[in-house]
Amino acid sequence: MLQTKLIPRTASAHEPPMLIKSLLAQSLKYEPQREIVYRDLFRMNYLEFNRRVRRLANTLTALGVKPGDTVAVFDWDSHRYLECFFGITGIGAILHTINVRLSPGQILYTMNHAEDKLVLIHEDFLPLLNAVKADLTTVEKYVLITDKVYADSTVGNTVPDGFEGEYETLLEKASDEYDFPDFDENTWATTFYTTGTTGNPKGVHFSHRQLFMHTMGLLTYVSGYECVSFKSSTDVYMPITPMFHVHAWGFPFLATMLAAKQIYPGRYEPEMLLRLLVKEGVTLSHCVPTILQMLVNSPAAQQFKPQLSRWKVIIGGSALTQGLAKAALELGIQVCAGYGMSETAPIMSVTYLNDEERPLPIGEQVNLRIRAGRIAPFVDLKLVDDHGNTVPHDGHSVGELVARGPWMTQGYYKEPEQSENLWRDGWLHTGDVASISPDNWIQIADRTKDVIKSGGEWVSSLAIEDLLSRVEGVAESAVIGLPDDRWGERPHALIVLKPDYTGKVTPAQIRASLQQQVEQGDINKWYVPDRVIFVPEIPKTSVGKIDKKKIRSEMREIILNA
Incomplete structure (x- = not known):
């Protein structure tokens, strides 16, 4: 290690740790008067938000939660979830x-594995909890969350057996005085589970x-460029x-730090999302392509075109x-792409x-705009081949994308071998095949497991999906390779048609x-799928990505026999 000269430490000098409380x-x-809004049910300013976060801290302490304990949350996107973040x-x-879209068995595994002690749960997810509750090994207490309290103040007095109370009622009883302590900035703050x-x-x-560092990196990235800029004085943020x-x-960490107006939509419903977009003047959101496709195809989209023209949307999770x-x-929507993964917190690049x-x-x-973006500040990305050798950043050569940065996870909880494999050779391995241009543009070619080897040529399933998206009448597609x-291998395509094109x-x-593009010399013949099958919907993962694993395992015979 390089020998350097350190600044002398003064015993009384303050060295603040990088904590979420900051x-x-x-x-x-x-701007403490700015608002945080939940659907058409609840709104508050930042003064009240801070009071509620302190009340939550006192409530948790009264329920026996100690530093190092794990608290599980089942909820829709809401102001309550934001309070839990802090x-x-x-x-x-x-x-x-908690990923509420996992199966009950997977949810049970994650809760026991994480050693959850307290559970905060929205009543909509009680059937999920009831399916696994008897087999939970570490949970001691439960708190109910319900939207009904905004219409009926007596709801908080009737909670299921075994519950400590209702969230709003407990907060109302708690003191709003709480002095958040200092502790080591490397303290474990959050956990969630990613399916492989x-x-x-x-x-x-x-x-x-x-x-904290991810928030600073995100702030650096979105402080200037007009597509994804985030200026607290003019922008209204709504996660999708x-x-x-x-x-x-x-983004919620950044939006809160900036005291920007925030809108939380709860359960995702097209009409509610559009209503909030218009009524609250939303200017910045992020979502997976499926959600944007749903909104763009909504009959109300044309009606709200003037309002949509001020909306900036970052697409991630799957290719734009x-x-x-x-x-x-x-429609006037300023759309662009970003790239990241659960293990990288997630930002690695944005348009x-x-x-x-x-x-x-x-x-x-x-x-x-449909590329994966340019490399984010403080992030190092490079390409490697199967032997770990560096691949040139010439915009054409492809290799596995590997990453380093100050906010990337150290590994997987209780999984030392998988953690070592994730960080082999000192770089986080993404599993994505990509190219990098000399001016730092990232182009994702495919997941290593999804790229198709046909006739000796590597064929990107994402590239075929992009070609299909330009064909008139195609709403959505998924391409996989089969033996x-x-x-x-040869590519096979599932396609969802736009409603007016069915039949x-x-x-x-x-x-x-x-095939016409092949004859024009725009693409080679390997990009034409052997089979095209129309389906009513394409299987998705719990976070809205196309589930190619499920397509390959469950639909292979359907595809081959079509």
């Missing part, structure tokens, strides 16, 4: 954001320092990514296709157009549209 403290400095972590406890291709879900964990999924991509990007841009690219007409910007005796477009026409 992000919260900033919210009262400049109240649970602020007392030195660990926030476990095999085995049980894996516990990803982050420290206060990592989440579940808060259980990588802390809603980290050219077809979806164009449809959004035609950034430089001085030469920004003046380009929107139509010419599409190919840039082929002659060519090794008017055939699989042969879809294939013919791609």
Whole structure:
């Protein structure tokens, strides 16, 4: 290690740790009157929000939660979830954001594995809890969450047996005086579970320092560029990514630090989302492509086109296709892509157009906006081949994308071998095949397990999906590779048609549209799927990504026999 000269320490000097409570403290400095809104049910300003976070801290303490204990939360995206981001972590406890879209068996595994002590749960998810409650090994107490308290103040007096009380009622009884302590910034703050291709879900964990640094990195990235800029004086933020999924991509921490107006939509319903967009003047959101597709295709979208023209949307989780990007841009939505993963907290790159690219007409910007973005500040990314050798960043050569940065997880909870494999050779291995241009643009080619080897050529399933998105009538597609005796593998496509095109477009026409591009020399023949099958919907994972694992395992015979 390099020998350096350290600054002498003064015994009485203050060295503040990087803690989540410091992000919260900033919210009262400049714009404490700004609002946090939950659906059409509840609103408060930052003064009240801070009081409620302190009340939550006192409530947790009264329920016996100590530093190092794990508190599980089942809820929709709400102001309560935001309070938990700060109240649970602020007392030195660990926030476990439960993925409510997992199966009961998977939820049981994650809760026992994380050693949850207290559970805060919305009544909508009580059937999930009841399915596993008898087999929970560490949970001691439960608190009910219900939206009914906003209409009926007596609801808090009637809670299920075995529950300590109702969330709002408990907060109301608690003191709003609480002095959040200092502690080591490397203290474990949050955990959640990510599902892989095999085995049980894996516990990803982050420290206060990592989440503080991620917030600073995110602030650096979104402070200038107009597509994803976040200016607290003019922007209104509404997540459309579940808060259980990588802390809603980290934006709630940033929005709170900036005291920006925040809107929490609860259960995702197209009409409610559009109503909140219009009524509350939402200007910044993030979501997976499925959600944006749902909103773009909504009959109300054209009606609200003037309001949508001020909306900026970051797409992640799955690739942003050219077809979806164009449809959004035609409505005036400033759409662009970002890239990250659960293990990286998640930001690794976001679209950034430089001085030469920004003046380009929107139509010419599409190919840039659908890329995975430019490398984020403080993040190092590179490409490696199967032997760990560095692959050139020339915009053409591909390799596995590996990463390093100050906010990336150290590994998986109680999984030392998988943690070592994740961080082999000192780089976090993403499992994504990509190229990097000399000016730092990332282009994801595919997941290593999804790339198709056909006729000796590597074929990207994402590239085929992007080509299909441009075909008239195609709403959504998923492409997988299946074994082929002659060519090794061949691509097969599942397609969801737009409602007006059902019965008017055939699989042969879809294939013919791609074959025409082959004849024009735009693509090679390996990109034309062997089969195109129309389906009512495409299987998704618990966080809205196309579930190619499920397609391969459950739909293989259907595809091959079509």
